[in-house]
Amino acid sequence: xxxxRAVYIIWLRDLKRHFRDRARIVGSxxxxxxxxxxxxxxxxxxxGQNLTAFGANIDYKEFMFPGIxxxxxxxxxxxxxxxxxxxxxxxxxxxxxVAPVPSWSIALGKVISxxxxxxxxxxxxxxxxxxxxxxxxxxMLAQLIPTLFLVSFSMxxxxxxxxxxxxxxxxxxxxxxxxxxxxxFISGAMFPLANAPQWMDTLSKIDPLTYGVDxxxxxxxxxxxxxxxxxxxxxxxLAISVTxxxxxxxxxxxxx
Amino acid sequence: xxxxxxxxxxxxxxxxxxxxxxxxxxxxxxxxxxTRRFNGFTAVDEVSFTIGxxxxxxxxxxxxxxxxxxxxxxxxxxxxxSGKATLNGYDVVTQQDEVRQSIxxxxxDPTLDDQLTARENLQFHAMLYNVxxxxxxxxxxxxxxxxxxxxxxxxKVMTFSGGMxxxxxxxxxxxxxPHVLFLDEPTLGLDPQTRTAIxxxxxxxxxxxxxxxxxxxxxxxxxxxxxxxxIIDNGKIVALDTPGELKHGVGGDIIxxxxxxxxxxxxxxxxxxxxxxxxxxxxxxTSGPAGDRIYLEVPSGRTLLPQILKNIETEIFSVxxxxxxxxxxxxxxxxxxxxxxxxxKSDLMKTHIRRRRSMRGTR
Numbered sequence: 114x115x116x117x118r119a120v121y122i123i124w125l126r127d128l129k130r131h132f133r134d135r136a137r138i139v140g141s142x143x144x145x146x147x148x149x150x151x152x153x154x155x156x157x158x159x160x161g162q163n164l165t166a167f168g169a170n171i172d173y174k175e176f177m178f179p180g181i182x183x184x185x186x187x188x189x190x191x192x193x194x195x196x197x198x199x200x201x202x203x204x205x206x207x208x209x210x211v212a213p214v215p216s217w218s219i220a221l222g223k224v225i226s227x228x229x230x231x232x233x234x235x236x237x238x239x240x241x242x243x244x245x246x247x248x249x250x251x252x253m254l255a256q257l258i259p260t261l262f263l264v265s266f267s268m269x270x271x272x273x274x275x276x277x278x279x280x281x282x283x284x285x286x287x288x289x290x291x292x293x294x295x296x297x298f299i300s301g302a303m304f305p306l307a308n309a310p311q312w313m314d315t316l317s318k319i320d321p322l323t324y325g326v327d328x329x330x331x332x333x334x335x336x337x338x339x340x341x342x343x344x345x346x347x348x349x350x351l352a353i354s355v356t357x358x359x360x361x362x363x364x365x366x367x368x369x
Numbered sequence: 370x371x372x373x374x375x376x377x378x379x380x381x382x383x384x385x386x387x388x389x390x391x392x393x394x395x396x397x398x399x400x401x402x403x404t405r406r407f408n409g410f411t412a413v414d415e416v417s418f419t420i421g422x423x424x425x426x427x428x429x430x431x432x433x434x435x436x437x438x439x440x441x442x443x444x445x446x447x448x449x450x451s452g453k454a455t456l457n458g459y460d461v462v463t464q465q466d467e468v469r470q471s472i473x474x475x476x477x478d479p480t481l482d483d484q485l486t487a488r489e490n491l492q493f494h495a496m497l498y499n500v501x502x503x504x505x506x507x508x509x510x511x512x513x514x515x516x517x518x519x520x521x522x523x524x525k526v527m528t529f530s531g532g533m534x535x536x537x538x539x540x541x542x543x544x545x546x547p548h549v550l551f552l553d554e555p556t557l558g559l560d561p562q563t564r565t566a567i568x569x570x571x572x573x574x575x576x577x578x579x580x581x582x583x584x585x586x587x588x589x590x591x592x593x594x595x596x597x598x599x600i601i602d603n604g605k606i607v608a609l610d611t612p613g614e615l616k617h618g619v620g621g622d623i624i625x626x627x628x629x630x631x632x633x634x635x636x637x638x639x640x641x642x643x644x645x646x647x648x649x650x651x652x653x654x655t656s657g658p659a660g661d662r663i664y665l666e667v668p669s670g671r672t673l674l675p676q677i678l679k680n681i682e683t684e685i686f687s688v689x690x691x692x693x694x695x696x697x698x699x700x701x702x703x704x705x706x707x708x709x710x711x712x713x714k715s716d717l718m719k720t721h722i723r724r725r726r727s728m729r730g731t732r
Contacts, residue, residue: 122496130484204480211444212497213469 119214123222124229127193131230141192141234145185149245153177171334174245179330180302183264183322185238190231190265191293194223194272197365198279220273220365224358227269228262235261247333256332263350264325270357271321277364300326306340321357324349397422397548397581398443402452405438412438414604415452420583420597422548423575427595428585429699435604436585437477440551443583444474457548470498473542474551479534483527487518487537490526491544498545512540515577516570532563539570543578550574552584556591568594589695598695602703615698622670623691624677629684631661637681638665642673 131137157173200206209219236258242249249257275288297303299313300322306314317323328346331339341349398420405413413435420426428436441447443454445465454461457471481490491509500508513519516536526534535555542550552571556564568591571582584595592598592612599609608615626646628634635646646663667673670690678685 118499119497122493126482126485126493129489130482133484203483204476204478205482206480207446207476208480208482208494209497211446211469211474212494213466213499214497 116215116218119209119212119218120222120225123209123219124226127196127223127226128229131193131233138234138237141189142185142237144188145181145238146241148181148184149174149177149241153181153245171336172246175247175334176305176330176337177303178242178245178247179333180300180326182235182238182261182329183300183302183326184297186231186235186261186265186325187268187293187297187322189234190227190268191272191275191288193227193230194269195276195279195282195285195288196227197223197273197276198282198285202281216366217362220277220362221358223273223276223365224266224269224361227272228265231265231268232258232262235265242333249333253332257329260325260328260332260347260350263347263354264322264329267321267325267350267354267357270354270361273361274357274364277361277368296320296322299323301340302326321350321353324353395422396420396455397424398426398454398456398583400439400443400452400454403439403442403449403454404451405435405442405447406450411604413442413449416601416604416606417452418599418606418609420549420581422581423579424597425571425575425582425584425595427592427598428583428601429587429589429592429598429695430585430601431587431703434601436601437553438604439601440474440553440583440585444472444551445469470545471548472551473545473547473549475535475538475542475553475555477553477557479538481526481534481538481541483529484525486523486525487513487529488522490537491541494541495544500545508544512543515543515573516540517566532559532566535559535563535567536570539567539574543574543580546578547580549581549583552582554585554587556586556588564591589699592695600699600702607702608698612695615695616693618698621666621668621693623693624665624667624670624674625689625691626663626665626677627661627686627688628663628681629686631663634663634681634683634685637683638663638677641680642677 153174160173197206200209210216239249239254239257271292275292279285279288295316299317299320301309301317302322306317306323309317324341324346327340328343328350330337331343331346339346396419398418400416400418402415402417403413404411404415416435416439418426428439430436438447442449443456443461445461445468448462456468459467459471461468482493485493488509491512492505495505495508509522510519513522516539518533518537518540521529521533526537529537539550539552539555555571556567559567571584571594574580575582586592595612597609597611598615599606600615601607608618610618626634631648635648638644638646644665644667646665649662649664670692674688674690678688
């Protein structure tokens with residue numbers, strides 16, 4: 114149990130930092146809001162309603178909302194865990210690395226704190242659901258929050274993995290353009306994957322966000338046929354999270 | 370006293386030295402042929418030394434000499450390529466957590482979280498180092514008071530100046546009552562006033578916490594504050610002794626004379642004392658009276674000077690006697706930045722080493 118103390122300390126510090134930084138809390142909601150209310154509105158008005166590909170008679174904004182939730186969690190989660198790179202640049206990582214705590218506990222602490230922050234940001238987005246026309250019942254909420262946390266967990270695991278290889282924040286732009294953006298678009302967040310070409314379909318199967326978005330959409334929009342059964346989604350996310358976590362911890366422990 | 374190995378020009382402390390006797394009995398750090406190579410480059414080369422409890426031990430050397438690499442090995446951040454070291458009785462490779470619990474470290478670059486307040490930084494550290502919850506507040510107050518930051522405890526670190534950050538880091542390093550405090554270039558980039566203040570803290574905390582301080586520096590004048598100094602160059606310890614002994618090893622004092630007739634004085638010195646005086650014309654930027662200056666290197670300036678003054682017939686205007694500085698020692702030992710006097714000094718040093726070794730009976 115003593116070993117897990119460091120996990121808690123690191124979690125506590127990151128949360129303190131996050132909640133003290135109002136600008137970041139609000140700022141990270143910026144792009145999801147723009148996506149929904151500008152892009153979503155625009156595309157929605159163009160294609161109109163009753164799109165067969167969606168499998169149900171709904172507004173595009175509604176279809177998109179769970180996807181944007183996934184995006185929020187993806188960006189907030191990766192960004193929170195990539196703060197390891199900031200810690201390295203500003204020296205604080207050294208304070209943790211030289212403390213009498215195992216390095217896996219530092220990595221695990223970062224993953225859990227990142228997941229907490231990302232799911233908190235996701236929950237903030239849920240407040241916008243009524244504006245989009247999605248009704249969230251308490252039962253949905255009880256399913257959504259753990260799912261959000263699980264999806265966040267797999268994203269932050271990836272973030273820590275990336276951070277242990279990233280020596281400076283300058284490389285983050287690359288990660289953003291070549292990992293995070295493709296993950297987001299291929300996941301089916303913005304459009305149904307039913308009519309996607311083969312290569313995209315294949316890629317989407319190894320994209321953890323695909324299962325996350327599918328699960329979130331399954332909970333929020335039960336009318337739309339899901340790509341996979343809910344249990345499959347959750348099991349896939351779990352499997353990916355655990356794998357990511359294991360790789361991230363070993364990568365983090367090997368660095369320095 | 371195991372610092373000297375055959376073939377290494379290491380000067381040990383004299384047996385009468387109380388600090389090194391304590392070292393032999395109960396070393397808090399014992400490094401034995403510690404070596405670290407990076408891709409064929411040897412950063413630290415078979416470095417051996419022992420440090421006693423409550424000692425202030427300095428690593429003096431130019432940038433890139435291997436000071437930080439040695440610290441990183443001693444504080445378990447870096448594994449030695451070969452050799453071994455114990456700290457507070459724990460092996461730095463196999464007993465990492467015990468070693469880490471025994472040490473406090475202030476790195477060259479700040480490692481504070483500047484989004485958190487000073488007190489939060491201390492609290493965080495206390496949690497990481499298993500300080501009992503009931504004692505955290507009290508200890509934080511105490512160390513903050515010591516470094517004069519009580520008033521700023523609730524301010525975010527980002528508002529602190531460089532000197533305040535360094536002081537806070539020293540305070541933080543003390544939170545878990547370590548046995549050894551490592552200070553890597555503790556005064557680098559700080560103004561002279563803050564430097565003096567930090568040294569004052571170092572001496573205070575030794576008195577108050579009974580702590581061993583291991584520090585690196587490349588400021589010669591700072592090294593004088595240490596009980597013992599290891600001079601390190603190109604990854605090797607080239608000398609290890611008290612500052613006094615090291616300077617003594619240079620072999621003498623420097624006397625500067627100004628007289629009515631320099632040439633005549635030099636001749637008199639040569640005839641009566643067999644001393645080689647060097648005449649240097651006063652440069653325009655030298656303050657003080659104009660005229661040539663005569664430089665003499667003598668074994669003991671204080672005893673020789675009265676005799677010189679008594680026996681020289683040329684009128685002498687002014688005299689100064691200067692003890693050698695660690696600067697002189699360093700230059701003499703490493704031959705870097707060769708100045709006029711350094712060649713002689715390195716020779717003197719070598720004979721001095723030989724003399725001491727034969728006296729001690731080299732192993």
